[in-house]
Amino acid sequence: xxxxxxxxxxxxxxxxxxxxxxxxxxxxxCGGGGSTAQQPPPASSMRVAGTLTGTSTTPQFNQQPVKxxxxxxxxxxxxxxxxxxxxxxxxxxxxxxxxxxxTLQSADVQSELxxxxxxxxxxxxxxxxxxxxxxxxxxxxxEQEGADHTFTDLALADFAVGDLxxxxxxRQAAGDLLATxxxxxxxxxxxxxxxxxxxxALDATAKTFTLGALLVSYGSAxxxxxxxxxxxxxxxxxxxxxxxxATKVHVEDGMEGGEGGEAEVSGALSSLDATAKTFxxxxxxxxxxxxxxxxxxxxxxxxxxxxxVSTTDPTLLVAVKVEVRFPKMGNGASDTEAKGPITxxxxxxxxxxxxxxxxxxxxxxxxxxxxxPLGFAQLLVGDRVQVRALSTRTNAxxxxxxxxxxxxxxxD
Numbered sequence: 001x002x003x004x005x006x007x008x009x010x011x012x013x014x015x016x017x018x019x020x021x022x023x024x025x026x027x028x029x030c031g032g033g034g035s036t037a038q039q040p041p042p043a044s045s046m047r048v049a050g051t052l053t054g055t056s057t058t059p060q061f062n063q064q065p066v067k068x069x070x071x072x073x074x075x076x077x078x079x080x081x082x083x084x085x086x087x088x089x090x091x092x093x094x095x096x097x098x099x100x101x102x103t104l105q106s107a108d109v110q111s112e113l114x115x116x117x118x119x120x121x122x123x124x125x126x127x128x129x130x131x132x133x134x135x136x137x138x139x140x141x142x143e144q145e146g147a148d149h150t151f152t153d154l155a156l157a158d159f160a161v162g163d164l165x166x167x168x169x170x171r172q173a174a175g176d177l178l179a180t181x182x183x184x185x186x187x188x189x190x191x192x193x194x195x196x197x198x199x200x201a202l203d204a205t206a207k208t209f210t211l212g213a214l215l216v217s218y219g220s221a222x223x224x225x226x227x228x229x230x231x232x233x234x235x236x237x238x239x240x241x242x243x244x245x246a247t248k249v250h251v252e253d254g255m256e257g258g259e260g261g262e263a264e265v266s267g268a269l270s271s272l273d274a275t276a277k278t279f280x281x282x283x284x285x286x287x288x289x290x291x292x293x294x295x296x297x298x299x300x301x302x303x304x305x306x307x308x309v310s311t312t313d314p315t316l317l318v319a320v321k322v323e324v325r326f327p328k329m330g331n332g333a334s335d336t337e338a339k340g341p342i343t344x345x346x347x348x349x350x351x352x353x354x355x356x357x358x359x360x361x362x363x364x365x366x367x368x369x370x371x372x373p374l375g376f377a378q379l380l381v382g383d384r385v386q387v388r389a390l391s392t393r394t395n396a397x398x399x400x401x402x403x404x405x406x407x408x409x410x411x412d
Contacts (some may be wrong), residue, residue: 225251
């Protein structure tokens with residue numbers, strides 16, 4: 001993983017209004033017989049970190065449309081194209097914001113893990129990669145990368161032990177990973193294994209540390225930065241058994257740049273401290289003590305944060321607004337998919353019929369309209385939807401369980 005080198009200074013543009021001068025010149029430039037077109041406000045520069053949502057052709061970040069055409073894109077520090085900006089990936093970059101949305105200037109697409117699957121449980125909705133437990137929920141995007149570097153949808157049941165995957169997501173308090181996107185690599189793809197995480201059990205004599213449950217040996221590695229317990233690192237190396245023998249270790253430092261500035265961050269929170277009013281999100285500690293909080297904060301909830309990076313600590317984000325987008329969700333495992341119009345709804349049993357199959361739902365079923373949460377009561381007969389279901393989880397009537405229901409447009 002080469003380190004991206006793009007974070008630039010935050011600049012603030014201020015308007016200076018001259019009402020006195022305008023009054024003096026009212027008969028000429030400021031008034032006269034004509035009118036002056038109102039100028040739009042300037043674009044606001046900010047830092048962004050978190051999960052892209054939307055679709056590959058209409059990406060969103062924090063519920064705002066994102067223009068990516070002119071963005072400088074890297075993947076774990078290596079040059080790439082905007083085709084890598086897929087829904088579910090985690091990015092770190094810079095952008096400008098206007099009333100029309102966000103224009104991405106630069107983005108490093110950051111996977112948390114890259115390696116072979118060593119264990120898989122459809123029942124639990126989990127897989128193990130590089131000795132790290134990876135949890136799949138209804139928001140997780142599961143896709144196969146083709147030889148032409150295009151992507152197709154998968155279900156968790158399509159994966160197998162030994163598959164090489166790249167995993168995007170957020171670390172939880174126990175060191176496990178809540179995945180936002182899992183890509184199964186092109187068959188036969190090689191390359192070194194990669195991991196990100198927080199250092200613990202550092203042994204400077206043995207030259208080892210752990211990332212969650214993964215043991216890292218760095219005796220022969222090139223180390224950039226100073227290692228210490230509690231700091232976040234990127235590691236690249238070769239997997240031997242349950243040990244990752246590192247060739248490169250890079251110490252991360254939050255947003256970098258060290259100058260503060262406006263920032264927006266999104267993802268699943270962890271280490272919530274309701275007394276100190278802090279939580280962890282990606283590589284940041286978020287202080288929400290003076291923020292407007294919309295929704296109920298809870299461990300594992302997906303949140304969107306607006307605030308500013310501390311001028312003295314690039315890993316501290318001082319929030320002005322925190323919005324809970326989704327509560328912590330349960331198992332997102334699925335083994336079947338259906339697309340088409342809803343032909344029947346039963347509000348009492350909470351079932352819907354698509355393609356001749358009746359699916360049952362409950363409070364844990366994720367129901368969406370293009371990333372916006374819906375209630376079952378908002379679905380209508382005739383709505384075109386995509387249903388992801390688990391056929392092995394049935395109700396008393398033998399109907400499969402709908403893990404995720406997403407309302408679609410005709411062109412989707």
